[in-house]
Amino acid sequence: MGWIVRLPFFVILMGLGAIAMIVPATHAAVMEDFMTMRVFFYGFILFSILTLMIGLATAGYEPRSVARSQLVALLAAFSALPIMFAIPFHAAVGNTTFLNAWFEMVSSFTTTGATVYDTAGRLTPSQHLWRGLVGWLGGLLVWVTAVSIFAPMNLGGFEVRATGNAGKGAAGRFSQIAHIADPSERLVRYTLTLTPIYVGLTGLLWIGLVIAGEFPYIALVHAMSTLSTSGISPIGGLYFAASRFWGEVLIFCFFVFALSRLTFSRGLIGERDQGLRRDPEFITALVLIGTVTSALFLRHFIGAADGVEPANLQESAAALWGALFTVTSFLTTTGFESHFWDGAAEWSGLTTPGLFLIGMALIGGGVATTAGGVKLLRIYALYRHGEREQERLLHPSSIGGGGKDARRIRKQGAYISWVFFMLFALSIAAVMLMLSLTGVQFETSMVLAVSALSTTGPLAAVAAETPIAYSGIPDAAKVILAFAMVLGRLETLAIIALFNPEIWQR
Template sequence: MSNGPIVGERRLPFEATSYRLDAGPVLYIVGFLLILFAIAMLVPMTADLVTGNSDWIAFAMSALFTLFIGGALAITCYQPRIVLTLRQTFVLTTASWFGIAAVSALPFFFSDLDLNIAESYFEAMSGLTTTGGTTIVGLDGAPAGILLWRSLLQWLGGVGIIVMGIAILPFLKIGGMQLFHSESSDRSDKVVPSISGLALNIGILYLALTAACFALLRFWGMGAFDAINHAMTSVSTAGFSTKDASIGYWSDPGIQWTITLFMLAGALPFVRYVSFMRGDYRSLWRDAQVRHFLIFVLLVWGGMALWLEAQGQYPLWEALRHAAFSTTSMITTTGFATEDYALWGSACYLVFYTLMFVGGCTGSTTGGIKFLRFDIMWLALKNQLVRLYSPHQVRRWEYNDRAVSNDVVLSVVTFFFVFVGFYLVFSVILGMLGLDFITAITGAATALANVGLGMGDFIGPAGNFASLPDSAKWVLAFAMLMGRLEFFTVLVLLTPGFWKK
């Protein structure tokens, strides 16, 4: 009998001998999550009540419906002790994201924004997956409740992504995540011994980072409502803003540097923060992916700043600020914008297109391929080169002073292959739906990598996804979920053998 995750325990037995899917535990947990989101809807409802906006009715109706569905599932499927099989864990991971996105779309659909079903679901999925692409035009005059709900979805989705990346995906051995499990959950790392304790510590830390970001944004002069929204969407590396011009609405350098700092903070593995807070002060820098990620970011900052200054775009210090903000927003898959980088020249355009795929560290709120996988692929490349000139040499593959098995390398290479494959497939599908070449290839990239910011006249820094056909919005929403769940979680459900003995 192998081990696997559960809620509230360090591990949950995976019953490999069970061939029939018992949906009870899955539906109970989904129902419990729906109840939590019904309660969360009361926050934007209160904001609309305070500001005198009639959209509070939309949130009230959505909350009641969600509470009814969630309560019915939780009551009828209640079990005193939840034991998840491997099969149930895969189903739960996908079903919960689909279900939560569906009920989260209700306030958008019932609001006065006049969004249709496709636009509402796109907006909800973009929020929960921390993608950041939007179909709403006129954010500056949008109701306070809707703006707060968008930010809250991204904030809740961000912490959910961290917990999923630490507590579930490593056990499912998806894309090399099992290596992250051995790093983050080993008792020798002096992290808390149980997953429930780790999740609690991460939640507290996540809240503290959000509060710190809010305080600094207020210090630099941002209004309280805008500050709380951007604090939530910066730490979650999500990218929803309260303004059509995004962060470009505020010209204060302090605001832009603050958001840059917290985008970087959200891109680092949260389990390392926990180790740091518990006295292991070298935990962050000792992690190879953190070192390589930060070095890469600094090199990109410097290179882009020197290029902008040499091209006469800005003075050096201003060029560094714009380069740091824009490249960090793209690398961390946040999607904030201060400037239209399309105006910086074709070279910068290609750099930003490349950065869309990078992502932050494993165990963070970011999307993309992530640095852990790049490190493993680089390690595989080095070892393959050694084998060419020294075929009889026996080498032990190590990462962070731990052995790397062939299973991990195969998992990473397979993930990369699947990522590229789905990128090509979604690009072709979007092109068939009538999107131009630039919009199709960057739209697929921004959805799969959960960036939220594409290129071109429609979905670039100066546009949004509102003008795209509804069919494209449905495709992009599904692509966001595929990218966020690391592909295999969804793909395995489409495999006939998964449902057979």
């Protein structure tokens, strides 16, 4: 075990990726899809040997800063590992380009879920399983690295409540993470702690979906997609799912793990032991979900009331559930659309504005979760700062209460949140500009930019006036979107931290 810990982080990830290829190979053997089985088994052998060779060559490597090395390795993982994942996938699919296969793997590993294979029958079940597994592994990587790498460096949203600056060493409430062990030992410790939780929750949802009537392999992919918030589905979403309403209820219950890190890592990050009732992220999520769901339901209800036929209770309940599920799904950046979402539009005769879903995806889920977007904690910090500024307009000499933590969030936390929000907005503008240069229309480029940077791939099929097919955009646009997905997954501050001279002087 000790020699594995001493290997570079990227080499360890390569080895785990190679071992993961056994899963689709085994599934293909059971399904008698022997061509896919051979491709993934040969991929396992090839990349296992390659990992062994690189591991032997780098066994004695000792970086000056392990934390910096892990941050660089994380950037390399989301950029380079999809190439390794795409090689057997491209060979198994056959009638596709390597660019499309690489785009698919980048989308899966960054938990975006954008797919260029629009028809469900284009890929075999084992190939769909590989997409879901890659997304699931990407979600697990986000869970582990958020606590072991981002938290000690005050990145990934932790900078809002920390006393130190973003990209620097931890201080204050996160100092025990930084000083309890070296970064390699932290990475191993939190991997061993969080992996059983992640696997157990996925297995629990999988069993629940099978009991609800879903086909086992479809239930497994949907379970992995829910926990990783990738939104990957072998049947094009939940509309054709056999589990229908009860399956959506189960998935809805597991969305909570993308809204607050306290649901799975309580006490691990050195924060004060507080429950969900006092968690600002979870409370903010409830307010947003309740407000947007009520607005959408009232819009459809008023539209149905103006019709010739009066609205009945069943249609009203279906419209309410469809709005509640879909809004929560896009807030967590999963992107699953409820089976009853289209029924609400048919009930009222009004189309649902995609701007609501774009806004929810931009906000995103909780810090240190698999969700993307700006993150709820940053939105909460901006809200508290705005609330305090309004109080000062009415009472200029007033003193804000709430204790030291609340004052820090309203000042330093709001400042860094606003900086990140502006960087996020500039990133959207830059990606839109580059997409426009490839010939993509303005509205399409806006939706695609938001979906990539917020890691909400299914947004393209729902938010625009007409569904956008990733297979129909130019190859240059796919490359731009792939790098935008990596940027959205790692966040701009983490990449900017790599250019900080102080991090290279350690």
